[in-house]
Amino acid sequence: MALPVRDKDAKRAGSGSRDARPTLKTIARLSGLAVPTVSRALKNAPDIGAKTRQRVRQIADEIGYVPDRAGVRLRTGKTNVIALVLSTEEEVMGQTSHMVRGISDVLSGTPYHLVVTPYSRTGDALDPVRYLVETASADGIIFSRTEPNDPRVRYLVERGVPFSTHGRTETGLAHSFHDFDNEAFAVEAVLRLAAKGRTRLALLPPPPWLTYYHHTMAGFARGLAQAGAMEVEYGGVDVDTPLSMLKAHTHKCMTGPDRPDGIVSGSGGGTIGIIAGIEAAGLVVGRDVDIAAKQSSEILQWIRPNLEVASEDISLAGRDLASAVLRIIDGEDPATLQSLSYPRWTTADAHEPLQG
Numbered sequence: 001m002a003l004p005v006r007d008k009d010a011k012r013a014g015s016g017s018r019d020a021r022p023t024l025k026t027i028a029r030l031s032g033l034a035v036p037t038v039s040r041a042l043k044n045a046p047d048i049g050a051k052t053r054q055r056v057r058q059i060a061d062e063i064g065y066v067p068d069r070a071g072v073r074l075r076t077g078k079t080n081v082i083a084l085v086l087s088t089e090e091e092v093m094g095q096t097s098h099m100v101r102g103i104s105d106v107l108s109g110t111p112y113h114l115v116v117t118p119y120s121r122t123g124d125a126l127d128p129v130r131y132l133v134e135t136a137s138a139d140g141i142i143f144s145r146t147e148p149n150d151p152r153v154r155y156l157v158e159r160g161v162p163f164s165t166h167g168r169t170e171t172g173l174a175h176s177f178h179d180f181d182n183e184a185f186a187v188e189a190v191l192r193l194a195a196k197g198r199t200r201l202a203l204l205p206p207p208p209w210l211t212y213y214h215h216t217m218a219g220f221a222r223g224l225a226q227a228g229a230m231e232v233e234y235g236g237v238d239v240d241t242p243l244s245m246l247k248a249h250t251h252k253c254m255t256g257p258d259r260p261d262g263i264v265s266g267s268g269g270g271t272i273g274i275i276a277g278i279e280a281a282g283l284v285v286g287r288d289v290d291i292a293a294k295q296s297s298e299i300l301q302w303i304r305p306n307l308e309v310a311s312e313d314i315s316l317a318g319r320d321l322a323s324a325v326l327r328i329i330d331g332e333d334p335a336t337l338q339s340l341s342y343p344r345w346t347t348a349d350a351h352e353p354l355q356g
Helices: 007-014 023-032 034-044 048-063 069-076 096-108 126-134 149-157 182-195 211-227 243-254 268-280 315-329
Strands: 081-085 113-119 140-144 161-164 174-179 202-206 261-266 290-295 308-311 338-341 344-346
Touching: 007 023, 007 113, 023 034, 069 182, 069 243, 081 096, 081 126, 081 315, 096 113, 096 315, 126 140, 126 149, 140 315, 149 161, 161 315, 174 315, 182 211, 182 261, 182 290, 182 308, 202 211, 202 268, 243 268, 268 290, 308 338, 315 338
Parallel strands: 081 113, 081 140, 140 161, 161 174, 174 338, 202 261, 261 290, 290 308
Antiparallel strands: 308 344
16 A cells, blocks of 8 residues: 655755755655656556556655656666657647647647757758657657658668658658648638639738648639639748848839739738738728638637638647657558548638538
């Protein structure tokens, strides 16, 4: 039977010099349990009762126990780290926070913890992945902004490293991914603008070197064909364009002789710049021009209720990606761990999602 832990015992066990840091033996002594039982309880082993696991975790928290990750790595060859590799490109609508939240939801209660590894968009996207692999710094890797022939995918497949990507590729290599159906988004966006009587449509696309650029462009073209609408040139900008430049570009387009009367925007942040440019030209969104936009945060329809908005659930993506990596680590086939999510539309002047 486990012995109760008095506060002063717990504080005494967790105090002292750095050399006297609490260990599994400390928890075992305070709980009256064997060291292997304590270890398994901290790992949430199913053969350890819930009350015992709760008690062990309570003691560990009270005394400030932190696993010796160097020791874990020496004993098991594992780091208990999942690395999320992200571009340092500014994300106005907070996509990164949603991704981190989703991944953290899955890792909570497991031995794994999340480490975010940033890289500059102007640098080589393979560098941080190569570093993680060569230094054995993570048991699994998640990354986004995939390219059609993404060298990171080829590198990780060749080395047998567990990973999952936010976005698909065209490498021909079977790998785990979660993606958003950007083609379906673009088709529906065009049709919604056409239903408002808009026939001259422009597109704010992703950068052309990313895989989902091709999906978006294909959907936009298909939507134009179905609606009998025409494309108005809006070139020179994409969803990565700084907002000040996007505002200026949109202002120029809207004051020209061939301005569009509808715009499909591939990002929530980009939509803010588009709205600013439209209004700087003295035009009104919803009267002179309509916008159908994708967002990762539920905010655009509150800024301008007359927008057509499709939401991409980035937290869901994070959960799917983290779950996939853990399952690959446990031996599942990456080719079976592929998922696709779909646009959830909110129509203009309403806050209830439509079936898109």
